[in-house]
Amino acid sequence: MSRLSVESSWLRQLLAAVRVVVVITVVVGLAYPLAMTAVAQVPGLRSRAQGSRVDGPDGRQVGSSLIGQSFSDADGQAVRAYFQPRPSNAGDGYDAAASAAGNLGPESVVDTLPGADDPDSGKQSLLTQVCALSRQVGELERVDGRRPFCTPDGVGAVLGVFRADGLTGTARRVVSLNQACPARPFVRTYEGVTVQCAQPGADYHQAVVTPIRGDAPADPKVPADAVTASGSGLDPHISPAYARLQVARVARERGISERTVLALVDTYTTGRALGFLGAPSVNVLELNIALDRTHPVQGA
Incomplete structure (x- = not known):
């Protein structure tokens, strides 16, 4: 070639x-x-x-109907005139650039207590996070915030039981694992043994972890979505039950009737997808914007 x-x-x-x-x-x-x-x-x-943009009462874009927002003040306290969303593990809360779950499961019941020289070194278990949030929501909404397996002071009601034969046998020593000294244990005795508070930094790994149900109602007043985050940390929706729990507070803070607020909740409640997928939900962002548009906070 x-x-x-x-x-x-x-x-x-x-x-x-x-x-x-x-x-x-x-x-x-x-x-x-x-x-x-x-x-x-x-x-x-x-x-x-x-982008499913949502406009505020003044016509300016304030967010997306697909991404939740926190309605809290500079100190992280709930603004009482607004419906509150569910917790979020995405960054500082509802950060779309840091969408994530807490990655804690049902076995997460024992806290890592902070050291005496480093109060920020501790880590709460999922159970204690749920207990603390339920107590806070109960106080905010003026309802009973107790939950099974939670102490009255809002931590996981979990005992560490040291038994004579390791996993079995007579209880020899009992520690309230999530209540650091000098806290008073949520129960005085267990199987005839005086319950002790937990010493930060002490080794309790040989104890049998024993959650205690307590006398909280089987059906808590505070719904589950009020104390647990969604998988993405961005979900703007809450259950109708959690929305209705907040109606009295929002109506009181805005000086309007509960019936008026309930009507708005019903308006922003969506049913199951295709009639059978998922569960009914309320978009908190859209509901709060509707409140500001029709019944703005007095003096704001």
Whole structure:
């Protein structure tokens, strides 16, 4: 094969490759995005394509209907005139750039108590987090915030029982694992043994971990979604039960009737997807914006 023939064949392959690149660039990089943009303008899809934006009472964008927000003050305390969302583990709360779950499961019942020289070194178990939040919500909403397996002071009611034969036998020593000294244990005795408070830094790994149910009602007044975060940490919805729990407080703070607030809750309650998937829910962000639009906080 002559040199001229080889060069001609190479040139044809190069031109073919260039044409392929140009065609793919036009189709994938230009035509497809333009087609998708056009489809996104179809009525019913436009709001979703724009990020499900939500406008405030003044017409300015304040967020997305798909991402929750915290309604708290600079100190992290709930603003009483607003419905409160569920907890969030995404960054400092509802941070879309840090979407994450807490990664704690039902076996997380024992706290890591802070050391005497480092009060920030401790870590709460999932049980204690739930107990503490339930107590806070109960105080905020003026209802009984007690839950099974929680102490009155809002930590997990868990005993460490040292038995004569390791896992079995007579109880020789009992420690309230989540109540650091000098706290008073939530029960005085267990199996005839005086219960001790826990010493930070002490080794209790040989104790049999024993959660105590206590006398809390089997059906707590504070719903589960009020004390647990969603998997993404971004869910803007709460259950209708949690929304209704907050109605009295919001009505009182805004100087309106509970019936008026309940009507708004019903308006922003969505049913199950396709009639059978998921559960009814209330979008907290949209509900609070509707409250500000129709019944703004007095003096705000």
